[in-house]
Amino acid sequence: MKTSLTFGLELTAALTSALPTNELGTRADPDLVPVTFVDNPQHSFTCGTFPQLLFLAECSGCSDVDSIPGSTTYPSQDIYNGVAWGTVLFEDSMTRGSKSDTSVSAFPVNFSLTSLSEAKYPHSFGNTEDIALSSRCKQGDHDMYEYPPKTGTYYNGGNQNKNQGPDRVVFLHGEGETDSVEGHWESIFCGVMTHTGANPSNNFILCADS
Numbered sequence: 001m002k003t004s005l006t007f008g009l010e011l012t013a014a015l016t017s018a019l020p021t022n023e024l025g026t027r028a029d030p031d032l033v034p035v036t037f038v039d040n041p042q043h044s045f046t047c048g049t050f051p052q053l054l055f056l057a058e059c060s061g062c063s064d065v066d067s068i069p070g071s072t073t074y075p076s077q078d079i080y081n082g083v084a085w086g087t088v089l090f091e092d093s094m095t096r097g098s099k100s101d102t103s104v105s106a107f108p109v110n111f112s113l114t115s116l117s118e119a120k121y122p123h124s125f126g127n128t129e130d131i132a133l134s135s136r137c138k139q140g141d142h143d144m145y146e147y148p149p150k151t152g153t154y155y156n157g158g159n160q161n162k163n164q165g166p167d168r169v170v171f172l173h174g175e176g177e178t179d180s181v182e183g184h185w186e187s188i189f190c191g192v193m194t195h196t197g198a199n200p201s202n203n204f205i206l207c208a209d210s
Contacts (some may be wrong), residue, residue, distance in 0.1 A: 035185045047074070047193075070082070082155065083169055124146075166195035
């Protein structure tokens with residue numbers, strides 16, 4: 001499925017909670033332009049540890065994975081926000097995040113700080129773990145990128161939204177690639193993954209459909 005949404009309209013409310021600060025450097029945010037999202041999911045994703053996912057089978061009062069304690073659920077709009085903003089930043093040769101950010105409050109106790117040493121997003125994702133992403137997204141593809149999703153907003157670095165968290169949305173986007181109808185930037189959905197519960201902890205595992 002291919003959907004083109006007006007990114008600026010969808011994220012008007014989010015801007016109030018994710019405004020850039022001077023930590024992002026001297027360059028202002030790029031324009032919030034429409035992005036065409038190919039294979040956009042129509043469902044939510046829940047990211048949590050494997051024991052948390054097993055909790056569902058033992059919880060008689062839990063109707064779906066949204067109820068799992070300690071997990072994070074991202075509706076399809078949050079997934080779009082992450083992919084669209086990551087695409088817009090990429091095309092403007094910009095990144096968000098801070099290499100000096102060593103905050104681990106949202107990470108598991110055993111989370112490795114290795115991944116934080118390159119905490120600039122979007123950045124390439126080679127899928128060395130060979131996790132089961134979309135069939136369009138091949139291991140080692142140089143046009144595959146990761147970007148942190150956020151619930152109800154989008155990750156933009158800075159004091160107000162500094163911690164990228166352990167979860168990532170993965171998308172495919174070639175430089176300058178646009179759709180053939182509207183001429184909007186075009187990105188392809190690959191999957192949603194998390195460091196939480198991965199072994200070793202700087203690897204990724206897929207988040208659950210919900």
